[in-house]
Amino acid sequence: MLATILHAEGLVKRFPVRDGYVQALAGVDLVVRRGEFVAIMGSSGSGKSTLLHLLGGLERPSAGRVLLDGMDLGRLSDRELTLLRRRKIGFVFQFFNLIPTLTAHENIILPLLIDGKRPAEQARMLELLVRLLRLEGVLDHRPDQLSGGEQQRVAIARALLTQPDVIMADEPTGNLDHASGMELLEHLWSSCAHLGRTIVMVTHEAKAAIFADRVVLLQDGLVIDQVPLGRDKPRDNARPLIARLQELGL
Numbered sequence: 001m002l003a004t005i006l007h008a009e010g011l012v013k014r015f016p017v018r019d020g021y022v023q024a025l026a027g028v029d030l031v032v033r034r035g036e037f038v039a040i041m042g043s044s045g046s047g048k049s050t051l052l053h054l055l056g057g058l059e060r061p062s063a064g065r066v067l068l069d070g071m072d073l074g075r076l077s078d079r080e081l082t083l084l085r086r087r088k089i090g091f092v093f094q095f096f097n098l099i100p101t102l103t104a105h106e107n108i109i110l111p112l113l114i115d116g117k118r119p120a121e122q123a124r125m126l127e128l129l130v131r132l133l134r135l136e137g138v139l140d141h142r143p144d145q146l147s148g149g150e151q152q153r154v155a156i157a158r159a160l161l162t163q164p165d166v167i168m169a170d171e172p173t174g175n176l177d178h179a180s181g182m183e184l185l186e187h188l189w190s191s192c193a194h195l196g197r198t199i200v201m202v203t204h205e206a207k208a209a210i211f212a213d214r215v216v217l218l219q220d221g222l223v224i225d226q227v228p229l230g231r232d233k234p235r236d237n238a239r240p241l242i243a244r245l246q247e248l249g250l
């Protein structure tokens, strides 16, 4: 049995709004094991991004707790949390979050620089990612000189470069053409299967979710089902997932 790397218990998240609050998560329990590839699906507004932000310590829950590698994130100060994120988690956000004044290359290596590491330490990984994500021609472009798909690929390279324990990705293929999306998923899948990375990926596409070992289904801030998928290729198990998604109207 693989060791637990992420453990969420009774996660509730409420956002204050003008006349009360919005409850984005209503009590989520989730266990992710080291080396697992988990997809999170659910309709728009079901709480997927919120769950990812809490799992990654970007936001704090209103109730419940998150254990990352046995560490209770709620017990860490903001500064400790920042350090932990930088060292252990690679994020690919829904809206990229690139620094507008830096080039693509500078954006990719930024996490290394912030952590006081020399980019040369990861030169081979950088080369591999730039080739895989086809960023050779745009490394000296700033974000406003990149297409949406290129911005997304830069964000992915940045998240993968430090080879973090856990990669958290919010719709990572949303802006990619079909072929690049599949290539990226293959890469995520093999970084899990062969390098022991753990991946939590939010997606609304079944064709992306079938790369995962397990699909967690969210509705109104609750986990309503978990669909295990095989790890072997080809993924014959797409059919049960698609059937379940259709039942749920997703």
Ligand SMILES: Nc1ncnc2c1ncn2[C@@H]1O[C@H](COP(=O)(O)OP(=O)(O)OP(=O)(O)O)[C@@H](O)[C@H]1O
Binding pocket: 015, 016, 017, 022, 023, 024, 042, 043, 044, 045, 046, 047, 048, 049, 050, 051
């Ligand atoms: N900062 C916030 N302030 C107020 N409400 C919020 C905030 N962030 C999220 N919400 C609300 O919480 C709910 C869940 O949002 P969340 O972004 O997690 O959904 P999602 O499943 O990621 O949706 P999508 O597929 O559209 O990205 C939504 O109703 C949303 O409007």
Ligand SMILES: [Mg+2]
Binding pocket: 048, 049, 050, 094, 170
């Ligand atoms: Mg979202």
